[in-house]
Amino acid sequence: MQWIVRPANASDREPLADLYLAVRRQAFSWVDPLAFRHGDFFTQTQGEIIWVAETPAGEVAGFISLWPPDDFIHMLYVAGPWQSRGAGGALLRALPDWPHQKYRLKCLVQNRRAKAFYLANGFVVTGNGKSAEGMYDEMSFFPAG
Secondary structure (H helix, E strand, O other): OOOEEEEOOHHHHHHHHHHHHHHHHHHOOOOOHHHOOOOHHHHHOOOOEEEEEEOOOOOEEEEEEEEHHHOEEEEEEEOHHHOOOOHHHHHHHOOOOOOOOOEEEEEEOOOHHHHHHHHHOOEEEEEEEEEOOEEEEEEEEOOOO
């Protein structure tokens, strides 16, 4: 699949909020689905840079958000039908200076599929902690060289 990755724009806000809600409810099966709300996307991405992955036909498949002051990948979500088809990797490659820049993120331990994705893309576990959704691993990507 040839992904188009571009900066998010104002018209993406609602579709991204819908995607964020749907994927969280699906992926975080151990959390009460009512704990997630449509408005979470808007409050949790304030001040972040967001890129969107879409199909050549213009269908939004996923997004990544970055908190630039800490090179922290806050979110990377891909809609169910597009998972394991390269959208997540395309979103990582859209990050500034990837793969020559250090990045970090938190990944819920119970989200085994996401953790496997990050490990396969060069991230390593560098710590751990606990959030409202459960235990998480801090993961970092260190540039080679």
